[in-house]
Amino acid sequence: MNDDDLERERAAAHPASAAVPSAVPDADLADLVALGAFVDGELPPGTHAAMQARLDSDALAAQRVRAWRAQKAALQALSRAGDKAGEGESPAWVVLRRRDPWWQRVGVAAAWAVAGAGFATAAASLLPQWAPQLAGHASAVVASEGANAGDNEGANFARRADVAYAVYSPEVRHPVEVGAADEAHLVAWLSKRLGRPLSIPPLGEYGYTLVGGRLLPGATGPAAQFMYQNDVGERLTLYVSASGRERDAVHLLRDGSRRTFYWSTDRMGYALSGPDSEGRLRNIAYEVCGALGGTSAQW
Structure with missing residues (x-):
């Protein structure tokens, strides 16, 4: 189940509010950010162990972690292909990653969730366009x-x-x-x-x-x-x-x-x-x- 599935379930449960976007509660935002920090390996050791224990009993959180890890693996595969294609040339794109402490991202967690889904879709659609750049580096x-x-x-x-x-x-x-x-x-x-x-x-x-x-x-x-x-x-x-x-x-x-x-x-x-x-x-x-x-x- 992805975030779109969750939204559809919430809309079905509350049809009167389905047409009006609502703010994500702060507690949910903090939880999303903590899960993202867990996937990226940015939680302190004690907090990381507690989150791992939670995933054993929280099926929804565990599903989100698996889905995000799958997206991350796919994007890393595409990024490695792009790095090889850009050798000796201007890079086809630049990947920027925030290095701020994870707790500072609470205010923008919802925006990151939307942007991440859009980037994954865009990356998949752009793959055919990268094919010519990969041609000279396939042997790598x-x-x-x-x-x-x-x-x-x-x-x-x-x-x-x-x-x-x-x-x-x-x-x-x-x-x-x-x-x-x-x-x-x-x-x-x-x-x-x-x-x-x-x-x-x-x-x-x-x-x-x-x-x-x-x-x-x-x-x-x-x-x-x-x-x-x-x-x-x-x-x-x-x-x-x-x-x-x-x-x-x-x-x-x-x-x-x-x-x-x-x-x-x-x-x-x-x-x-x-x-x-x-x-x-x-x-x-x-x-x-x-x-x-x-x-x-x-x-």
Whole structure:
């Protein structure tokens, strides 16, 4: 549940005041700021421990922390890409961060909440515009697993898959749009939107079961994301979209603790993202590639 969901719930509970914006109570503002300081690691040690204990019993606060951490991870991924793209050139943007003590931000907490949501939306919409800047620096984040690892289309495709993984894999209540219980509907729906018959490869051999999937915007059209999870809560995502290339070898993109193996088969692009150890995730990627029409020549 995000802040928009909370606002809709409050409006439903108080329809008479729904049309009139109201000030956020000071206690709520202070609580939002304290949660933000916790996410940024700015609370004193004693207060940090108390907040961690509170999150074990406060489901709403814990959900907010998980959502903010997911947004932060996605924005950091985009920022790292921009830093690489700006080497030797004027930076594409400047990131400013306040260093004031957290308690001084109480008066502007509501404004920061709105600005943060708007910036996340803007960052996602600007990603295609950064793609040309990333073209000359793809080798800095892509480890070659074949002859065409520096291909611009493939690198940008992998970056989109990596960001989508960073955003949705931490979600607790809404990780997917359609759950695994409606797998047949999920496959039919996404196949229709992408204009190609899709299939979901089983990963039970590796301990992962399907959570579900969702529709996402791709570089030139719709994309699909399928999510898997194992018994300890680790997640993998398979990102699928149309590709301009007939067949590419499996390549690797590294970003922090995340890994994305990506390739194309029959003019469809695939990317498997996860936090797993690189060797094990590579084996799963090869298995998925073969299940989706690939051949051993691609790895």
